[in-house]
Amino acid sequence: MSPEEFRAFGRQVVDWVADYYAGVESHPVRSQVRPGEVRAQLPAHPPEEGEPFEAVLRDLDAVLMPGVTHWQHPNFFAYFPANASGPAILGDLLSSGLGVQGMVWATSPACTELETVVVDWMAELLGLPEHFRTDAVGGGVIQDSASSAALVACLAALQRVSGGEVASRGITRRHTLYVSEHTHSSLARAARMVGIGADNVRIVDVDPGTLGMDPAHLDALIAEDLAAGAVPTLVCATIGTTSTTAIDPVRAVGEVCRARGVWLHVDAAYAGVAAVCPELRWINDGVAEFADSYCTNAHKWLLTNFDCSLLWLADRGPMIDALSILPEYLRNPATASGEVIDYRDWQVPLGRRFRALKLWSVLRWYGAAGLREHIRSGVALAQEFAGWVRDDPRFELLEPHPLGLVCFRPRFPELAAEQADERTYQLMESLNESGELYLTHTRVDGRTVLRFAVGSPQTERRHVLAAWKRIQEAIG
Numbered sequence: 001m002s003p004e005e006f007r008a009f010g011r012q013v014v015d016w017v018a019d020y021y022a023g024v025e026s027h028p029v030r031s032q033v034r035p036g037e038v039r040a041q042l043p044a045h046p047p048e049e050g051e052p053f054e055a056v057l058r059d060l061d062a063v064l065m066p067g068v069t070h071w072q073h074p075n076f077f078a079y080f081p082a083n084a085s086g087p088a089i090l091g092d093l094l095s096s097g098l099g100v101q102g103m104v105w106a107t108s109p110a111c112t113e114l115e116t117v118v119v120d121w122m123a124e125l126l127g128l129p130e131h132f133r134t135d136a137v138g139g140g141v142i143q144d145s146a147s148s149a150a151l152v153a154c155l156a157a158l159q160r161v162s163g164g165e166v167a168s169r170g171i172t173r174r175h176t177l178y179v180s181e182h183t184h185s186s187l188a189r190a191a192r193m194v195g196i197g198a199d200n201v202r203i204v205d206v207d208p209g210t211l212g213m214d215p216a217h218l219d220a221l222i223a224e225d226l227a228a229g230a231v232p233t234l235v236c237a238t239i240g241t242t243s244t245t246a247i248d249p250v251r252a253v254g255e256v257c258r259a260r261g262v263w264l265h266v267d268a269a270y271a272g273v274a275a276v277c278p279e280l281r282w283i284n285d286g287v288a289e290f291a292d293s294y295c296t297n298a299h300k301w302l303l304t305n306f307d308c309s310l311l312w313l314a315d316r317g318p319m320i321d322a323l324s325i326l327p328e329y330l331r332n333p334a335t336a337s338g339e340v341i342d343y344r345d346w347q348v349p350l351g352r353r354f355r356a357l358k359l360w361s362v363l364r365w366y367g368a369a370g371l372r373e374h375i376r377s378g379v380a381l382a383q384e385f386a387g388w389v390r391d392d393p394r395f396e397l398l399e400p401h402p403l404g405l406v407c408f409r410p411r412f413p414e415l416a417a418e419q420a421d422e423r424t425y426q427l428m429e430s431l432n433e434s435g436e437l438y439l440t441h442t443r444v445d446g447r448t449v450l451r452f453a454v455g456s457p458q459t460e461r462r463h464v465l466a467a468w469k470r471i472q473e474a475i476g
């Protein structure tokens with residue numbers, strides 16, 4: 001594709017994306033296709049000869065679009081938001097255009113240095129502690145996902161607790177990791193991947209009222225494991241669980257970790273970015289004093305297209321010791337001088353994209369004020385929705401709901417719990433099948449609960465109000 005051809009098709013693609021956003025509301029939110037429907041319309045074999053780019057765009061419209069679920073639709077209230085935005089899309093396009101491989105500083109200095117600047121900016125914007133900044137012993141890095149961040153945290157924790165032995169000899173003792181039943185599944189997967197093993201993931205009780213981790217039970221489990229000769233290695237505290245945005249008491253959990261010498265990883269994948277608003281910084285209480293690592297996703301609620309997950313470490317040393325290997329073909333004077341950061345030592349893959357560009361575009365386009373406004377509008381809409389649920393006796397509202405997620409369920413007083421749960425699920429499916437809105441569910445205290453997550457920049461009050469009317473109608 002010549003630069004002139006690229007220019008012509010590029011304009012078409014940008015127009016396509018702009019038209020998509022302008023008309024996104026005309027699509028059913030959740031794709032209505034059946035399994036295999038998209039694949040059946042695509043050729044079984046790749047083309048032998050090149051085709052015109054128009055043919056790709058034609059198939060995008062005709063074949064792929066019916067199979068797309070519209071995460072940027074204003075009536076998408078499922079899971080958590082996966083915000084995209086104009087500046088992020090354009091930043092990502094520039095990153096693709098440059099086609100840079102930023103594995104070490106020397107392979108593209110700007111890729112590394114811009115990343116250092118934006119993660120330090122983000123630490124400041126979120127009110128995170130000074131020692132997370134790169135000038136000190138800590139530092140931040142952009143990962144592809146919170147799952148990768150958890151894996152890196154586990155590797156660093158194993159390094160620290162074993163004095164480097166795990167990196168050289170492998171796991172020779174029983175290591176244990178601590179989560180609650182509401183901790184994200186990526187921690188259990190990380191435990192499997194690093195060789196801690198699923199059986200050594202200990203489930204700490206939660207307070208039935210707040211669903212937050214019980215620090216006394218955590219301490220008891222650690223004591224039990226120590227007595228049995230195990231090596232307590234990492235505790236994951238969550239700020240904003242995936243199920244209900246419950247918040248573990250990070251300070252109290254951190255005190256246990258500190259006393260016991262266990263690594264504290266804080267997973268704030270969804271909620272952490274809310275701390276751009278000073279009035280929401282209370283969610284991070286205890287992080288500054290106790291977190292060894294902290295993760296939040298710009299790619300959920302902070303207007304930055306997937307993938308852009310931010311991981312900070314209070315001390316980057318154990319992570320780098322765990323992951324650094326210097327093969328001959330990567331040796332270079334800048335690395336040898338020790339004056340530069342090589343982010344390949346801060347992640348699992350070697351290669352890395354110029355992800356900082358899209359976050360930089362977002363931060364410059366919106367400014368701190370614009371980001372605060374975005375988060376505040378999502379929180380305000382969710383709170384208004386929660387008020388409507390509370391005022392309708394046919395529904396039960398789950399408390400608390402401090403951010404953009406509201407959990408609730410219809411009461412169905414005439415039905416036994418199991419039938420009521422079944423009806424709740426059917427109600428959700430009928431709404432989702434209508435294509436008018438999309439919500440998802442979870443289980444709390446053994447009961448099926450609906451999740452309504454607000455946070456797309458496309459969502460206005462009228463969309464939330466219409467969704468609520470539609471939910472009310474559906475229960476009749």
Ligand SMILES: *Cc1c(COP(=O)(O)O)cnc(C)c1O
Nearest residue numbers: 145146147184241242267269270
């Ligand atoms: C979404 C979520 C994750 C996983 O995020 P990825 O970036 O998709 O890996 C982890 N933890 C929590 C609390 C989440 O909500």
